[in-house]
Amino acid sequence: MKVLSMIQPWASLFVLRESKFETRSWKTNYRGSLAIHTSIKVDRAACRHIAIQNLLKKHGYLSENLPTGMIIAMCNLENCLKIIGNDQSSAILEDGRIITGNEFFLGDYRMGGYAWEIKNMQMLHDFIPAKGKLGLWEHELN
Numbered sequence: 001m002k003v004l005s006m007i008q009p010w011a012s013l014f015v016l017r018e019s020k021f022e023t024r025s026w027k028t029n030y031r032g033s034l035a036i037h038t039s040i041k042v043d044r045a046a047c048r049h050i051a052i053q054n055l056l057k058k059h060g061y062l063s064e065n066l067p068t069g070m071i072i073a074m075c076n077l078e079n080c081l082k083i084i085g086n087d088q089s090s091a092i093l094e095d096g097r098i099i100t101g102n103e104f105f106l107g108d109y110r111m112g113g114y115a116w117e118i119k120n121m122q123m124l125h126d127f128i129p130a131k132g133k134l135g136l137w138e139h140e141l142n
Contacts, residue, residue: 005132021115023107070127079117
């Protein structure tokens with residue numbers, strides 16, 4: 001199974017569908033099943049931001065109880081779209097979609113980057129401990 005590691009709180013906010021896109025500086029041609037892994041690293045500065053705290057609280061999370069070092073969800077990677085415009089409050093994807101609001105706030109929509117479009121996100125009932133890696137990596141899920 002292909003796995004993508006993400007730093008908290010971004011990983012949980014993505015899995016909880018507060019954002020529909022994962023932004024990356026790199027493109028992937030892979031499409032299909034994807035597991036979401038939370039790295040051990042936590043972005044403490046992001047966790048102190050009141051908007052992030054409110055989004056986490058909405059789902060019963062605080063920075064102190066975010067899962068780390070775990071595969072927490074399964075989804076399908078449907079598309080990888082280049083970011084072709086950014087005016088500091090919105091972004092334009094190569095298919096013409098405009099990204100605004102929380103979606104824009106929760107991503108890194110720099111021109112030239114990529115927005116990975118995910119569908120069918122399913123949080124796992126039992127998280128799977130795993131050591132993360134950079135890029136897309138393989139893990140045998142039982």
